[in-house]
Amino acid sequence: MGWFFRALNSSIGKKFVMAITGVCLLLFLIIHLVNNLTLFGGPELFNNVVKNLETIKPLVRVIEVILALIFVFHITNAIRLWIENKKARPVNYKINGSSKNSDIFSRTMFVSGSIIFIFLVIHLRTLWVAFNFGHPKAVTHEYFDILVEAFSSPIYTGLYLVALILLGYHLYHGFQSAFQTFGWNNKKFFPLIKKLGLIYTVIMIIGFASIPIYFFFFYGGNV
Numbered sequence: 001m002g003w004f005f006r007a008l009n010s011s012i013g014k015k016f017v018m019a020i021t022g023v024c025l026l027l028f029l030i031i032h033l034v035n036n037l038t039l040f041g042g043p044e045l046f047n048n049v050v051k052n053l054e055t056i057k058p059l060v061r062v063i064e065v066i067l068a069l070i071f072v073f074h075i076t077n078a079i080r081l082w083i084e085n086k087k088a089r090p091v092n093y094k095i096n097g098s099s100k101n102s103d104i105f106s107r108t109m110f111v112s113g114s115i116i117f118i119f120l121v122i123h124l125r126t127l128w129v130a131f132n133f134g135h136p137k138a139v140t141h142e143y144f145d146i147l148v149e150a151f152s153s154p155i156y157t158g159l160y161l162v163a164l165i166l167l168g169y170h171l172y173h174g175f176q177s178a179f180q181t182f183g184w185n186n187k188k189f190f191p192l193i194k195k196l197g198l199i200y201t202v203i204m205i206i207g208f209a210s211i212p213i214y215f216f217f218f219y220g221g222n223v
């Protein structure tokens with residue numbers, strides 16, 4: 001077992017954990033978007049979907065714990081790799097000038113990731129906490145109205161849109177980076193991976209952004 005943890009602690013091990021957890025998060029976002037798109041079916045449909053999820057609450061809780069652990073591994077490995085990268089940087093510059101590009105890449109991924117993390121905390125605070133911990137509209141199963149309330153604020157809606165642009169950057173580059181770590185960066189597959197990453201990112205960002213925009217313009221202030 002010791003060899004396993006040593007492998008996970010090596011640089012490539014950390015990158016692998018980043019890639020695997022990153023792919024899990026890419027998959028989570030697909031499920032999350034599909035679930036959220038039911039909002040376009042109106043209050044009755046969305047409230048019923050959430051109400052049905054309440055009937056399998058223990059399973060939802062287990063999935064949420066797994067998801068939280070995935071986030072924790074993704075973020076802690078990002079921080080550890082970032083520190084490693086920083087320590088190695090002066091040497092890299094002397095040996096190989098091209099490391100400048102990868103340095104800018106990891107810095108922008110780290111910065112976009114950090115801002116997405118702040119977004120996530122705000123997002124969970126306003127929606128997940130409201131849905132799960134006694135918001136009056138959640139008690140009466142009027143979950144839809146919680147979103148109407150949240151997205152009636154131009155600041156909150158604007159924050160979502162800015163965060164989603166950064167998320168787009170992070171997803172597009174993270175997608176490629178993960179498959180590179182898996183060794184799919186050959187001439188044959190990599191252009192396809194890049195295209196798939198772009199299609200995935202565009203669908204996710206347009207899909208997620210459509211929700212705050214829709215709520216802000218069609219429901220803004222009508223709670």
Ligand code: HEM
Nearest residue numbers: 032036050064120123127128131132160167208209211212
């Ligand atoms: C912009 C559109 C989005 C909307 C309308 C939305 C809506 C929601 C709602 C209503 C919940 C609470 C669900 C419940 O507890 O039953 C939730 C939870 C959550 N959201 Fe979002 N979300 C959006 C975007 C995102 C993005 C971009 C991420 C990731 C970066 C994200 C990550 C999460 C996570 C991790 C949870 C907690 C786990 C869960 O309950 O599924 N969300 N979201």
